[in-house]
Amino acid sequence: MAKAKIYIVDDEKDILDLVDYNLSKEGYEVECFTSGEEILRKVKSEVPDLILLDLMLPGVDGLDVCKVLKHTPDTAGIPIIMLTAKGEEADIVTGLELGADDYIPKPFSVKILLARVKAVLRRKSQKQAESMDVIRIHDLMIHPGRREVLVKDKPVHLTYTEFSLLYFLAQRPGWVFTRYQIVDALRGEDYPVTERSVDVQIVGLRKKLGEAGKYIETVRGVGYRFKEHI
Known part of the structure; x- marks a missing residue:
């Protein structure tokens, strides 16, 4: 069975490399993006199973990306985990209200990141299974x-x-x-x-x-x- 496809959006190369390496090691198919504009273009042609989204992005920031994705029918069902810096409590609340599924504060533990990813993907699978039976x-x-x-x-x-x-x-x-x-x-x-x-x-x-x-x-x-x- 194919592993889930995950998009990572962050303008910090060290973060991208760290997350990419560890998710790929777990068998996930990973693609990296450094701006909100890039991810919004990408999802028009290929929808992932999960997006790890940094809130602090140049140009179109993470909250705007989240809002666009959750208000577009073709992408509204994509689970989103926000990557947040300290002191962004108000943005975290806003992101969750917009429909984000979870958040991980930076700096983060790789083990916690992997556990959150697995939990969100598991919930998505359960919802899909239930909806198929309806x-x-x-x-x-x-x-x-x-x-x-x-x-x-x-x-x-x-x-x-x-x-x-x-x-x-x-x-x-x-x-x-x-x-x-x-x-x-x-x-x-x-x-x-x-x-x-x-x-x-x-x-x-x-x-x-x-x-x-x-x-x-x-x-x-x-x-x-x-x-x-x-």
Whole structure:
């Protein structure tokens, strides 16, 4: 698996060399930049997994770079760790408010730098994994990580079983599942199956979903399926 790509932005060559060496040693793909203008040009053609951004830069400073990146849709999701000098508390607060993920004061420990980089990249991976599992179909959103369902951006409060049933069906739109398959998926094969138990859950689920309940279709003589269109 390819290691993350990291951009370092700092106008001090000693800092660039130190960070570049240690990140490369860890297997990361690293590119170095000495100005805000350079990094803003670069991200238009290639977006990294993380940016280490010095706040004190000539020309366009680090805070301005952070603001531009976080207000541009294509780059808003790039994690940013600010590199800061002592006495920049106000700038640190501003940077965090603009959307920066973390900061490291200079002079810094290489071990701390590597630990912060790994932590931020890990959080990014977790967010990506969660977002991949989210199901969005028209005005219906199902978020398994939060066990949250929204219909037209309004929360729908479901029981544990109702949510599990909805998510199971919605993962495979168009597929028809028998009541036995549904219970097996939700409760395990040793759980006693009755047609009535599944039907009752479906009735309650449809009622709570309102108009979106029509996504759940009864297939007579077989079971249920989730439709992509009402």
